[in-house]
Amino acid sequence: MSDVSYDLEGQIAVITVDNPPVNALSRAVRDGIRQAFSRFEADDAAGIAVILGAGRLFIGGADISEFGKPPHPPSLPDVINGIEAAAKPVVAAIHGTALGGGLEVALGAHYRLAMPGATLGLPEVKLGILPGAGGTQRLPRLIGTEAALRMITGGTPIAAEQALENGLIDRIGTGEDLRAAALDYAGFLLDEGAAPRPVGALPRPDAAPIDAWRKTLEKSARGEVAPLTALCAIDAATRHDIREGLAEERRLFMHLMETPQRSGLIHAFFSERAVAKLPEIKGIAPRAIRHIGVIGGGTMGAGIATNALLSGLSVTLIERDAQSAEKARGTITGILDAAVSRGMLDAPGREAILTQRLQAGAGYDALKDTDLVIEAVFENMDVKKDVFAKLDAVMRPGAILATNTSYLDIDEIAASTSRPADVIGLHFFSPAHIMKLLEVVVAQETAPDVVATAFALAKKLGKTAVRAGVCDGFIGNRILSHYRTAADHMVLDGASPYRIDAALKDFGFAMGPYQVSDLAGLDIGYATRQRKAAKAHPKDRAPTFADALYHKGRLGQKTGRGYYIYDAGDRRGRHDPEIEAIVAEARAQEGTNPREFDDDEIVRRYMAAMVNEGARVVEEGIAMRPLDVDMVFLYGYGFPRWRGGPMHYADTVGLDTILADIRRFAETDDHFWTPAPLLERLVVEGRSFASLN
Ligand code: 3HC
Numbered sequence: 001m002s003d004v005s006y007d008l009e010g011q012i013a014v015i016t017v018d019n020p021p022v023n024a025l026s027r028a029v030r031d032g033i034r035q036a037f038s039r040f041e042a043d044d045a046a047g048i049a050v051i052l053g054a055g056r057l058f059i060g061g062a063d064i065s066e067f068g069k070p071p072h073p074p075s076l077p078d079v080i081n082g083i084e085a086a087a088k089p090v091v092a093a094i095h096g097t098a099l100g101g102g103l104e105v106a107l108g109a110h111y112r113l114a115m116p117g118a119t120l121g122l123p124e125v126k127l128g129i130l131p132g133a134g135g136t137q138r139l140p141r142l143i144g145t146e147a148a149l150r151m152i153t154g155g156t157p158i159a160a161e162q163a164l165e166n167g168l169i170d171r172i173g174t175g176e177d178l179r180a181a182a183l184d185y186a187g188f189l190l191d192e193g194a195a196p197r198p199v200g201a202l203p204r205p206d207a208a209p210i211d212a213w214r215k216t217l218e219k220s221a222r223g224e225v226a227p228l229t230a231l232c233a234i235d236a237a238t239r240h241d242i243r244e245g246l247a248e249e250r251r252l253f254m255h256l257m258e259t260p261q262r263s264g265l266i267h268a269f270f271s272e273r274a275v276a277k278l279p280e281i282k283g284i285a286p287r288a289i290r291h292i293g294v295i296g297g298g299t300m301g302a303g304i305a306t307n308a309l310l311s312g313l314s315v316t317l318i319e320r321d322a323q324s325a326e327k328a329r330g331t332i333t334g335i336l337d338a339a340v341s342r343g344m345l346d347a348p349g350r351e352a353i354l355t356q357r358l359q360a361g362a363g364y365d366a367l368k369d370t371d372l373v374i375e376a377v378f379e380n381m382d383v384k385k386d387v388f389a390k391l392d393a394v395m396r397p398g399a400i401l402a403t404n405t406s407y408l409d410i411d412e413i414a415a416s417t418s419r420p421a422d423v424i425g426l427h428f429f430s431p432a433h434i435m436k437l438l439e440v441v442v443a444q445e446t447a448p449d450v451v452a453t454a455f456a457l458a459k460k461l462g463k464t465a466v467r468a469g470v471c472d473g474f475i476g477n478r479i480l481s482h483y484r485t486a487a488d489h490m491v492l493d494g495a496s497p498y499r500i501d502a503a504l505k506d507f508g509f510a511m512g513p514y515q516v517s518d519l520a521g522l523d524i525g526y527a528t529r530q531r532k533a534a535k536a537h538p539k540d541r542a543p544t545f546a547d548a549l550y551h552k553g554r555l556g557q558k559t560g561r562g563y564y565i566y567d568a569g570d571r572r573g574r575h576d577p578e579i580e581a582i583v584a585e586a587r588a589q590e591g592t593n594p595r596e597f598d599d600d601e602i603v604r605r606y607m608a609a610m611v612n613e614g615a616r617v618v619e620e621g622i623a624m625r626p627l628d629v630d631m632v633f634l635y636g637y638g639f640p641r642w643r644g645g646p647m648h649y650a651d652t653v654g655l656d657t658i659l660a661d662i663r664r665f666a667e668t669d670d671h672f673w674t675p676a677p678l679l680e681r682l683v684v685e686g687r688s689f690a691s692l693n
């Protein structure tokens with residue numbers, strides 16, 4: 001069957017786009033729509049046309065997989081201009097979602113109906129582009145400049161009700177049956193003698209809001225080019241007639257198509273879907289999870305429990321004693337209260353969670369009926385083994401035993417139980433109810449259906465799960481430890497921590513490494529260094545300035561002072577003049593001669609360290625593919641999404657350039673800067689990380 005069908009119901013031509021899974025506007029669909037409209041124009045029996053989508057949504061947009069390839073006619077703008085120019089009225093009937101090019105098709109129609117629950121949006125900026133098939137010209141004409149700026153530069157879809165309010169749609173359909181609602185509306189329009197009503201013929205929208213929006217976007221863009229370019233396209237709508245405006249939109253669209261940001265964001269789009277596609281779980285049914293246990297109700301345990309409760313699961317939380325259990329319940333209640341005040345949960349929902357779905361206590365027997373338990377007690381192997389022995393004794397056969405350990409050897413934990421196949425790592429990030437990343441750490445004996453269950457659970461919890469193998473720090477923390485060391489070396493060699501933070505924020509990171517240390521707490525880094533001290537190499541350089549801060553009790557935000565000073569109520573922090581002396585002492589101890597570092601060198605060293613360790617992690621099979629590393633950094637470490645992730649970034653820069661940097665840095669420190677064999681091999685073969693995805 002063709003991707004676009006045409007059938008006549010009375011005088012109504014029904015044009016159906018049927019291109020699963022999201023009715024993307026592929027070349028065949030564009031061609032099909034054009035042919036269907038030619039037939040409609042020529043069909044004397046048809047007085048009005050309805051365009052709708054088969055399956056679960058209207059149209060999910062242009063076919064993203066065609067981006068970056070040579071374009072094939074007919075172009076989407078031409079197809080949509082053709083719809084708008086029809087001499088007989090056209091209705092778009094929207095259900096599910098109408099996104100990007102899909103909404104632009106609807107804007108080319110003369111009347112729009114949406115079913116209850118439908119969402120409509122122009123999310124192109126999230127892919128590094130702008131609506132390139134008339135959206136920036138027609139939407140402001142239809143709903144006004146201000147509302148169009150909000151939808152287009154923000155990229156967030158709106159609900160049908162809001163679309164009705166702002167004039168984007170004309171009617172909300174009734175009932176469940178899309179086709180019936182569409183036919184009903186089209187029949188009504190026919191009876192009324194409704195004429196074509198092209199949006200492009202509406203007057204130019206108001207230019208007044210543009211300047212204020214530009215200023216706001218300039219502040220918030222953080223290096224992203226698409227939102228401001230989209231604003232320029234809307235600005236063109238306020239100054240030109242539709243034909244010239246469309247031409248300007250096209251020009252800006254084609255410009256964005258060529259940018260590395262477009263390639264980074266589209267890499268992110270496909271990679272976040274690819275991470276869950278694992279050969280080892282293909283076709284394997286996950287175990288059912290309704291009720292989970294959480295051991296330890298501290299920072300992580302309370303966050304994990306809240307995340308599960310907000311996702312509809314029941315939670316039994318076990319602490320060391322009744323008092324600690326009550327404290328954990330208090331923490332969870334506090335997070336739920338915050339969710340209520342932000343409008344994300346209603347008061348009865350909060351009440352139901354606290355009275356019906358959360359139990360907190362100290363007796364492990366309460367875990368008998370749980371399907372899966374996540375351990376989040378102190379990061380100490382003996383404590384963990386003790387907890388796992390208790391779990392092994394009480395949990396029913398088939399239940400899953402997971403650990404949230406950050407660094408410890410999960411194979412060793414698993415081997416201490418009688419059921420290693422049921423043991424897995426579920427490594428959440430702090431705050432666990434907010435951070436999207438979940439590393440699913442697969443141990444040697446972990447059964448495939450346990451892995452499948454972990455991925456299914458992640459989906460339920462709203463997390464992006466990435467498979468990792470067992471090693472010190474798994475994917476994220478292992479690579480972090482390496483590039484943090486590169487940053488510390490730069491401080492020892494003369495760079496100020498503030499300069500490093502600023503350079504990396506300019507690069508696009510949400511925070512610089514020393515701001516992150518202050519947020520996490522300097523005691524965490526200290527404990528990690530202590531843990532690794534026994535295995536340290538004589539040539540390893542110690543960041544003694546960080547130890548000095550720890551010993552002075554400057555643990556970061558929680559003590560009001562770390563690398564930065566945090567005045568009451570301020571979480572951004574200000575520079576501390578004392579840091580210079582503390583760092584100078586560390587340099588003197590090491591006997592280094594401080595020198596200048598510019599932003600470019602800071603970024604090059606930091607990124608080279610990240611990419612080099614990323615390559616090792618891939619080569620060792622800790623990450624399955626480079627894209628898994630990228631997703632860990634996008635979702636867990638504040639890496640700028642528009643750069644696609646460290647491995648994609650490395651491809652953009654050129655692996656030969658990164659390798660040359662590493663070799664140059666090795667001239668003064670060949671201990672830290674040893675090129676990863678995979679990186680060397682790819683350069684010799686002229687290949688990219690993408691070739692391993
Ligand atoms: N083009 C090509 N493939 C697409 C696609 C698109 N626009 N949208 C989704 N897909 C693919 C996904 O990659 C996935 O493939 P897979 O099964 O092989 O992994 C499959 O369709 C299903 O997608 P999801 O898993 O995301 O399905 P959901 O039901 O969760 O979500 C959706 C559906 C809300 C439509 C979501 O897929 C989405 O947000 N898609 C992107 C929408 C978008 O950004 N549209 C704008 C495109 S750019 C544009 O239109 C330019 C124009 O202005 C000229």
Ligand code: NAI
Binds near residue numbers: 324383
């Ligand atoms: P925390 O110190 O805030 O909480 C630990 C909790 O476990 C305490 O409330 C303690 O009373 C409880 N506990 C200790 N022994 C117990 C036992 N035998 N039975 C029941 N409860 C017990 O620690 P945090 O930060 O929550 O870390 C927990 C685990 O999560 C650690 O393994 C840590 O490495 C890991 N993790 C921590 C992250 C973080 O950013 N804090 C991020 C990701 C993982």
